[in-house]
Amino acid sequence: MASVRATLLMMFLVALVATQTQVGEVRAQSCPSQMASLNVCGPFVVPGSSRGPSSECCGALQAVEHDCLCSTLRVATSLPSACHLPPVSCGKSYF
Secondary structure (H helix, E strand, C coil): HHHHHHHHHHHHHHHHHHHHHHHHHHHHHHHHHHHHHHHHHHHHCCCCCCCCCHHHHHHHHHHCCHHHHHHHHHHHHHHHCCCCCCCCCCCCCCC
16 A cells, blocks of 8 residues: 555656646747737837837736746847957936
8 A cells, every 4th residue: 555655646746847847848839929929019119119018018028937037137238248249238228
């Protein structure tokens, strides 16, 4: 009886780990498509734009997972260094 319980517990743990791995892969694959959906925000993020974001832009931003957005911002801020360029200083406002 104890070995049956141990076997069932092991099978449950293996299934749980497999499910979590698949969920992580789906999230990783969906981040690029989530970020691509933000293209509707393009008119708002262009320097000099005086318009506010559209409801379509706000909806797209709301659909992006927090981890996806933060990871993308981290990568974007490290890009100049990775390309052997000087760091970007965002002290001056273009709006």
